[in-house]
Amino acid sequence: MERPLESLVVRHTRRLPLPSGPAGRGGTAARRFDAALLSVGFTLSAPLLEHLAGLAEETVVETASRTLDTVREMVGDHVAHNVYFKDFPANVPDTFDFWAQCVREALADDAARPDVLAQLSTGVLDLLTLPSYGGYRHTYEEMLAAHEELIAATGDRMTVLHAGGALDEEVTALYLALAGSTTPLGEEALRDLGVLAAHCADGPQPPEIPVRENRAVVNRARLARGAELLVDTVTDVLRLACALSDGDVSLTEPTRLKSLPRPVRRALLAALDAVVAASPAKLADVHAHREQFKRLGERLHPHEYPGRPHAARVFAVARGELEARTLESRVEELLGxxxxxxxxxxxxxxxxxxxxxxxxxxxxxxxxxxxxxxxxxxxxxxxxxxxxxxxxxxxxxxxxxxxxxxxxxxxxxxxxxxxxxxxxxxxxxxxxxxxxxxxxxxxxxxxLPDPGHLLVDPAVLDVALPLSGKATAAGLGVLPRGSLSPVEGELLRFFVHWTQTERSTDYDLSAVMLDASYETLSWLSYTSLRAVGGEHSGDITNAPAPDGASEFINLRLDAVEGDFIVPQVDLFSGEGFEEVAESFFGFMLRDGDRLGRPFEPRTVRMKSELRGPGRVALPLVFLRGSDGAWRAKWLHLYLRGTPSANRVEDNRATVGTLVRAVVEREYLTVRHLVDLLSGRAAASTAWDGTEPPAGPVTYIGLERPDGLHPDSVVFTPENLRALIPG
Structure with a gap:
């Protein structure tokens, strides 16, 4: 679904474009807006609150409505998170007691009894056939009524929304940042770039688009506007054809190319012809994607354009009728x-x-x-x-x-x-x-640029460098694979939510505890509802739209045995992570004695989209340090698993091996670039959360602090890729 431009700016920059509208007395509406944001863990910066207070009340209310929709989706609060056990985490039964209760209820049901008795006579019973198993037994409103209100605490997450410029300025700046990125973008950011490129095709353009996938997305917008294409290899043209077919511009997965209108065919053939005419050696690039070039030739009909002979050579190479020796073959010959x-x-x-x-x-x-x-x-x-x-x-x-x-x-x-x-x-x-x-x-x-006064939040030093956006899932509070971040709280709660598209779909949230040798100690799952100081919210086996389904795991960290906690999401049956309408994972942190609903948005520290090829998702691992403190290390990994019925019990060895390999690997982090920058900085300061310096700084941290000089250069996880030199 294409998001509004204002929403894209908020999601990518944590900046709210300043709304245009008549002046007025919007102070009361602005304060109500801020209070509503606080309930989901966001707040307005002081300058933004002041600006909104000077606008008409109607303008503030309209802005608040749009922004709240955006941030609620960012944190996962746009859906109703129900639980099977209404009082969760209280009163979760023993697993076998619960299963026995489901059997007793089925035997008391005249319609279900014959089938249950027949199964019991064989010694094997399918839980999914029991009427009371796998579906919510109460409404969302009834579940809310069973829980007391969560009292706000200083440890809750607080994400600041800062004042941006006018919408067009913010959209252009975001477009230039994404299009000119020196590292590949993730799937969501690449899709957003397409929306921005269509809007910004006639405006300022980045001086260079180094990432070829970004170039393909921008070229699609340029082609629609009749602008000159940015093409210097034959593969650029193939990527553009894949973009026009809504396919994979990375060329990793084959794209079913669509039939193209004659003007588009002429433009692509002209681009191919120009590239080969300028550098015939680039014909060798065809070999890497020979089959895709064959399919492209079938769509472009090069025989209809005799005036493009160099383009025709591309497809002759693809068909094996013309030789074009590759650099790789010459290298292999020398190595041989x-x-x-x-x-x-x-x-x-x-x-x-x-x-x-x-x-x-x-x-x-x-x-x-x-x-x-x-x-x-x-x-x-x-x-x-x-x-x-x-x-x-x-x-x-x-x-x-x-x-x-x-x-x-x-x-x-x-x-x-x-x-x-x-x-x-x-x-x-x-x-x-x-x-x-x-x-x-x-x-x-x-x-690296001259940083001037370098101001660094120490919390960012262990964040892995985002050398590719594909190593990070889209979401809130998500860091690149290999990053380490502290876990501060007594109670750790995981959640998963999914909404199926067509088929009944069952995802299972689990958590396995490993010892220092990465051997399994215990786990929490639908087969083990209570263990190691934790509870599972109950198994939901169907997630139809619009409400979908949610599962939770609640853990008291001081009761956990072992050194590692590995949450995972297993596909038991139905649609995969890339097939469902929506699926995401996250975790919350709170003090152990706090009440509240199973899902409280302002305690959410991370919410990550689940979009991967396997059937077992491993978002991150929690590890206990020698000082007893817990930290999270980000994985963003998927295991192939089995076609169905994946369970935590069945993949323990694989998970342990993979977690060990990632945990013991030292990733290149922000600390490395900070060490390099510090040597040429006029001053280098660790930010302690107090008032920042009065003058401009280069700030690197997890969140942009209030009070930075307007000429400061700021790097946070949302734009950390900009720190990677070209």
Whole structure:
């Protein structure tokens, strides 16, 4: 669903575009607006509250209505979160007592009794056939009546909405930031970029669009307006065709290309023709996506355009009628003959980024120290021509290549599917590794801006660098994979909500507790409703629109055994995470003696969309430190699981192996860039939550503080990708 432009600005920037309207006395309405926001964990900044107070009351009320809808959806409060056990977390029964009660109720039901007796005679009973199992037994309003009001506390989450500029200014700024991003965007941000690009096609454009997927989305909008396309490879044209077909512009998944109107066909063929005419060597790029280019040829009808002979060569290569030798084949030929140095020099000249991504293999292919030194020298010379995100990704990779008997390789694809295997590669030599890391750090430092007065919130230092938006799910309070954040509270409560599209769908929220060796100690799930100081809210097996279904797990952290808590969402039956109308996971924190509803929006610390390819979702893991304090480490991973009936009991070994690999991996974090920036900053200060400096600063933190100088440059998780140099 396409969101209004104002909503996009609020979601991506935590800034509210200043509404236009007549002056008036809107102070009372503004204060009511702020009070309503407080109930869902948001508040207006002082300047924003003051501005709204000077507008007409009608304008404030209209703005409040739109904004509240947006923030409620951001935190997950746009749906009614009911629970199976009305008093949850109180009065949750023992699992087997509950199942026995369901059987007794079924035997008392004349319609259900024959089937239940027949099943019992076989010794196997399907819980899903029992009338009282799996569906809500009370209304949402009845559940609310059973819970006392939650009293506000200082530990509740408070997200500040700051004053923005006019709507057009904010929309343009957001478009330029997303389109010009130096790192790939996540699925939601890429979709939002498409909306913004259509609106901003005639306005200011970023000086460069380095990410090819972003370029495809922008080109779709430019094509619709008749503007010049941003194309310099044949693959750019293929990505655009996929965008026009509402397909995968990353080209990871095949797209069923649509039939295209004649003007569009002419434009795409003209773009292909120009690229090949300017650089015939780019025909080699066709091989990477040969089948997709064949399908594109069927849609573009190049035989109808004899005046585009260079475009016709693209499809001749795809069909195998014309040879176009690839750089990869030449590199493989050199490596096959033992010439790793020649392969490195060839890549340095034609594909410096690929050289750095191939460093591990090239160094291991060298027969001796002389060749390794030459490969390292070629890499050093290529570093200035490589994007900042690749420099940082290679830097992170090199720090893990010391080897050892316990070394593991973690593979995660762009959609979050993950698997682990032992790292059997020979370790890289320390001399070359140290030399290359120094070269990478020097180049990144050269590209970083002069920060002036650097002001840093220490809480952001352990956030992993967002080298790709695809390593982070969309949502509120969500951090990139590998990030660490403190968990402050006595009571931890997970929640999952889903709404099926067509088929009856059953998701199961579970949590498994692991010891220091990553072995399972216990778990909470629909098969274990009470354990280790926690409760499960009950199994819901159907989630029709509009209300959907929710499940919760409540944990008292001081009662948890073991060192790790791993929440997971298992697909038992029905539609997958990418098929349902909506699905999201999150967690709340509160003091142990606080009451309230099962779902209280102002206690929500994280709400993350569940959109992945597997049948078992692992959003994050909670780990206990040596000081007894708990922290969260972000996973954003999906296991393949089984086609149906996934249960926490059945995937314990896989989960333990994967969690261990991620927990023990040191990700490159914001701390690394802060250390580099501090060396060139005029001043470097750790922000302690008090009044910020009077002058402009470069601020890096989890939230933008009130009172920053208007000329300050601010980096928070919403735009942290802007800190990655180009």
């Amino acid at each position: 003959s033992g010439d790793a140095v020649g392969a490195a020099r060839l890549l340095a000249a034609g594909a410096p980024g690929r050289l750095l991504r191939s460093l591990d293999r090239l160094l291991r292919a060298c027969p001796g120290p002389g060749e390794r030194a030459a490969v390292a020298a070629a890499a050093e010379e290529a570093v200035p021509g490589v994007s900042g995100r690749v420099l940082l990704a290679v830097r992170e990779h090199l720090r893990h290549r010391t080897g050892g008997p316990e070394a593991r390789r973690v593979f995660v694809n762009h959609r979050g599917a993950a698997w682990v295997t032992a790292d059997t590669r020979a370790p890289l030599p320390a001399a070359e590794t140290g030399r290359l890391i120094a070269a990478l750090d020097a180049e990144v430092l050269r590209r």
